[in-house]
Amino acid sequence: MTSPQQIRYDNRVVVVTGAGSGLGKAYALFFAERGAKVVVNDLGGAFNGGGQDGRVADAVVSEIQRAGGTAVASYDSVENGERIIATATQAFGRIDVLINNAGILRDVTLRNMKDEDWDKIIAVHLTGAWKTTRAAWPWFRKQRYGRVVNTSSTSGLYGNFGQGNYAAAKLALVGFTETLAKEGAKYNIRATALAPSSASRLTATVWPPExxxxxxxxxxxxxxxxxxxxxLPAHLSGGIFEAAAGHYDMLRWERSRGALLRPDENLTPDVLLRSWDKVVDFTDAEHPRGVAGAMGLLQRANQLPPNVPGTPIRFDGKVVLVTGGGDGLGRAYARLFGRLGAKVVVNDLARAEGVAKEIRDAGGEAIAVALSVERGDEVVAKVVETYGRIDIVVNNAGILRDKAFANMSDEQWTAVINVHLRGTYKVTKAAWPHMLRQKYGRIVNISSTSGIYGNFGQANYAAAKTGILGFSRTIAREGAKYNIHVNTVAPSAGTAMTRTVRPEAEVQQLKPEFVAPLIALLCSDVCPTPTGGMYEAGSGWFAATRWQRARGVDFPHDEGVPSVEAVKDALSHITDFDDGRADNPESPSDGGKWAVENILRSSKSVNIRREDRTNRKYLNKIAAAIGANGPPTRFTYTDKDVILYNLGLGASHTDLPLVYEKHPDFHPLPTFAVVPTYTSKAPYILADILPNFNPRLLLHGEQYLELKSWPIPTSGTLLTTTKLVEVVDKANAAVVRRAATTTTDEGKPLFYSESAAFIRGSGNFGGSRNASDRGPATAANKPPARAPDAVVSETTPTNLAAIYRLSGDRNPLHIDSAFSSVGGFKVPILHGLATFGIAAKHVSARYGPWRAIKVRFAGTVLPGETIVTEMWREDGRVIFQAKVQETGKVCLSAAAAELGLPGGGEKASL
Ligand SMILES: CCCCCCC[C@@H](O)CC(=O)SCCNC(=O)CCNC(=O)[C@H](O)C(C)(C)COP(=O)(O)OP(=O)(O)OC[C@H]1O[C@@H](n2cnc3c(N)ncnc32)[C@H](O)[C@@H]1OP(=O)(O)O
Structure with missing residues (x-):
């Protein structure tokens, strides 16, 4: 029975993308149950974007039909969004509601991101939403009715470590939504952005079951x-909402009143620094939905008294790249940096050389690079080739292809997204390794007020420009500990680009030079709020912009999911920013804060994590586990196991002492000592002692091994006892160090080892941040400055991990790409202990036997890659490191071996 007040969607046609599972499925079932005709779209791919399976959508359609509802399936990728909309219009003759929900994840830090990771995420989340919405738009306009919900994410709103691609796409959808709202208003088309948090197959890998x-x-x-x-009230169109676990709220932009300074040639970065507290003072802040009035500000600024200079800010010795530096704002930035002592690389497709010459003529140092930012790697290569480093990047290059959304073409969309968003990614990605190595970098990414607030005719530009903010906020987090600062600036000035939208007289007055001091200050070493900021500037005015969030409404968790009617009744509270309870969230955990609080208030919350309760729980468990011995584990092996192990370290059929049991010198490679530890029983379970334990995110971090007797038997029964040594809290990861002692059956000591596992995502439980000094087991050996005394390289066979795993470590990370991809590896990676064994082999090949050895696993090795071991002989030790030849990256660091045979009982010294 339908009650009169019940919210219904009879005769409405609803398209839900990604409706095969999780949120999308829940939406589809709900709308069908409330009378809508539903298009259940799902490609049926894996959560990282691979594969396809039409049964996923079919199953949801069947469920709807069994319950008496109306639904059809669509199996298209959102990248072909027009086909999804065609499914709706062909089946039902219209489309009223579009929920852009489909999504995939490719979490990886910028350091390790491949272009494919970037492109795939942008393609599904952003291009997908563009395609479906663009195809639905003419129908909406014709009907004078349409509703769009774009799925954003707290990772996008606040930036999240390891999600640069995803955050870019998710915040891009906010600028996109705001523009749709503005353009759709007069056709009764309403668009909103939603950042939901809910359990899904994407979160299953990281959240505990409760x-x-x-x-x-x-x-x-x-x-x-x-x-x-x-x-839905018209004023809420363009709104940004959060929803999770019975908590609902809304966000809006909050802008400081800012600092207004006299716009003349004395407006320098040091002058701005003196007024910085005003820039970031949010007292009496505004909550705009559009651009600040540039001409009004300019008039006021012109009346101000002369600026008072501070200590000059200089960039001597610094290398600056300004993209789009041939004209307008970019030119002003480049010239200012040149004047302040930097070596400037002016990048632009046109006029770059002219600006470089202007800088040189004024006594500065500059070159021009005339390449598209889409070839960011070549641009940065040129910078480094010329000046040997890159300290500062200003990603300013941009184009406009303004068009009302109803008439915007794929070409217009793609060109703008590619130059602004992908160009910013490409240049930053190329500069990033240099900045990591230098432990120094300053990046300013140029956004736009059209992006932040959305702008008529600029759906493409607004999406790109908010996407840049999501990207920037993420890499600000990733770069923080490497002294890489990342900020975003939305400038307003008269340029060739704004000439199309502003009268010429205004263009002349709104000089780019009135923005440039902010860029320079953010790239200096003295900015009081060094990273992660978002600023607006123009006309001598400088302000900061952040989120403000209404406190929203919590529906008691114990009372179950609220009805849609109840949430509608609460809408004025959900969107109330003025009840004195609004806050300013900045991180993804701020994003989930009220939802988690809501859960904790419920009677079922006993098992749910609350920071202190959880911390105490884990710390107690760790304390209880430390020191306790696991049961001695018996390991019986034969010459076959020895041969298999040796083969797993690349032994060939001609290495008879390693592969032929009848050879008089037949022996296991000495690192065989780690093999009995694979099956030994630990006195603890990682999932018990660590928060958010996910085996897919575990990597081998360090390994120490000491041989206690020699030779190693070629067969026999051994006993191994393990214990937990320590658990270190590295914030983003936990390091779990385990010791193992192996004896013969009769109790004769054979080996002692310590292994550290590096478990990403399991930190922040309040544990100690620093590892204990465990002498040789934790020694941080550094290679001497001279060239290595010996180098051995060895190309690993592509099936090496497949062989090595048969010696006992059957971790799927080394064989199953579906498993390894969750940890960020496209293909299964080599066992750390295989790399360790190979490098150890290289040490003994050059310097004879060793009795103790230690390594840190500093980078991954893929089967088939070449391991290059570089060695330095120092007294009785060999300090070494190993690199992957194909990438040049270090895979073993802090490594050393103590030469000689076991015996004497003295402690190893590495
Ligand atoms: C109980 C033992 C059981 C072991 C089971 C093993 C099962 C096997 O099947 C699994 C494997 O073989 S995995 C393959 C081998 N390992 C790898 O390939 C890892 C390579 N290393 C990396 O990728 C990064 O160094 C990475 C990801 C490890 C760290 O990189 P980042 O996140 O960039 O960290 P970074 O910013 O450099 O440093 C953060 C803090 O952590 C410390 N640290 C870094 N690398 C470490 C490592 N390898 N081991 C231990 N600690 C490490 C740093 O010192 C730093 O600490 P602080 O903040 O105090 O300076």
């Missing part, structure tokens, strides 16, 4: 039901 249960997608559905209902 959290998964409490974050059921059903909790998000009622708000979406309200956002796409015909009753």
């Amino acid at each position: 959290m998964m249960a409490a974050m059921d997608p059903a909790w998000v559905v009622p708000l979406v039901g309200v956002l796409v209902h015909e009753s």
Whole structure:
């Protein structure tokens, strides 16, 4: 029975992308149950974007039909969004509601990101939403009715470590949504952006089961039901919402009143520094939905008294790249850096040489690089080739292809996204390794007020420009500990680009030079708020912009999922910014804060993590586990195991002492000593002692091995006892160090080892941040400055991991790409202990036997790559490191071996 007040969607046609599981499925079932005709779109791919399976959508359609609802399936990728919309219009003759929900993840830090990781995420989240919305738009306009919900994410709103691609796409959808709202207003088309948090196959790898249960997608559905209902108030179109676990709220932009300074040639970075507290003072802040009035500000600024200079800010010795530096704002930035002592690389397709010459003529140092930013690697290569380093990047290059959304073409969309967003990524990605190595970098990415607030005719530009902010916020986090600062600036000035939208007289007055001091200050070493900021500037005015969030409404978790009617009734509270309870969230954990609090208030919360409760729980468990011995584990082996192990370290059929049991010198390679530890029983379970333990995110971090007797038997029964030594809290990871002692069956000591596992995502439990000094087991050996005394390289066979695993470490990370991809590796990686064994082999090949050896696994090795071991003989030790020849990256660091045979009982010294 339908009650009169019930919210219904009868005769509405709803398209849900990614509706095969999780949130999308929950939406589809809900709308069908409330009378809508639903297009269930799902490609049925893996969560990282591979594969396809039509049964996923079919299953949801069947479920809807069994319940008496109406639905059809669509199996298209959102990249072919027009086909999804065609499915709706062909089956039902219209489309009323579009929920852009489909998504995939490719989490990886910028350091390790491949172009494919970037492109795939942008293609699915952003291009996908563009394609579906663009195809639905003419229908919406014709009907004078349309509702769009774009799925954003707290990772995008606040930036999240390891999600530069995803954050870019997700914040791009905010600028896109705001523009749709502006353009759709007069056609009764309303668009909103939603950052939901819910349990899904994407979160299953990182959340504990209790959290998964409490974050059921059903909790998000009622708000979406309200956002796409015909009753949604017009003023909420363009709004950004959060929903999770019974908590619902709304976000908006908050802008400081800022500092207004006299715009003349004395407006320098040091002058701005003196007023910085005003820039970041949010007292009496504004909450704009559009650009600040540039001409009004300019008039006021011109009346101000002369600027008072501070200590000059200089960039002597620094190398600066300004993209799009041939004209307008970029030219002003480049010239200012040149004047302040930097070596400037002016990048632009046109006029770059002219600006470089201007700088040189004024006594500065500059070159021009006339390449598209889409070839960012070549641009940066040129910078480094010329000046040997790159300290500062200003990603300023841009183009405009303004067009009303209804008429925007794929070409216009793609060109703008590629130059602004992909160009910024490409240049930054290329500069990043240099900045990491230098432990120094300053990046300013240029956004736009059209992006932040959305702008009519600029759906492409607004998406690109907010995407840049999501990207910047993420890499600001990733770069923080390497002294790489990343900020975003939305400038406003008269340039060739704004000439199309502003009268010429205004263009002349709004000089780019009035923005440039901010760029320079953010790239200096003295900016009081060094990284992660978002600023607006123009006309001598400089302000900071951040999120403000309404406190929203919490529906008690114990009472179950609220009805859509209840959420609609609460809408004025959900969107109330003025009740004195609004906050300014900055991180993804701020994003989930109220939802988690809501769960914790429920009676079911006993098992759910609250920071202190959880911390105490883990710290207690770790304390209880440390020192306790596991049961001695018996390991019986024969010459076959020895041969298999040796083969797993690349022994060939001609290495008879390693592969032929009848050879008089037949022996295991000495690192065989680690093999009995693979099957030994630990007195603890990692999932118990660590928060968020996910085996896919575990990597071998360090290994120490000491041989206690020699030779190593070629067969026999050994006993191994392990214990937990320590668990170190590295914030983003936990390092778990385990010791293992192996004896013969009769108790004769054979080996002692310590292994450290590096488990990403399991830190922040309040544990000690620093490892204990465990002498040789933790020695941080550094190679001497001279060239290595010996180098041995060895190309690993492509099937090496497949062989090595048969010696006992059957971790799927080394064989199963579906598993390894969750940890960020496209293909299964080589066992750390295989690399260790190979390098150890190289040491003994050059310097004879060793009795103790230690390495840190500094980088991954892929089967088939060549391991190059560089060695330095120092007294009784060999300090070594290993690199991957193909990438030049270090894979073993802090490594050393103590030469000689075991005996004497003295402690190893590495
Ligand atoms: C109980 C033992 C069981 C072992 C089971 C093993 C099972 C096997 O099947 C698994 C494997 O074989 S995995 C393959 C081998 N290992 C690898 O390939 C890892 C390569 N290393 C990396 O990728 C990074 O160094 C990485 C990801 C490890 C670190 O990189 P980043 O996140 O960039 O860290 P960084 O910023 O450099 O440093 C953060 C803090 O952590 C410390 N640290 C870094 N590398 C470490 C490492 N390898 N081991 C231990 N600690 C390490 C740093 O000192 C730093 O600490 P602080 O902040 O205090 O300076």
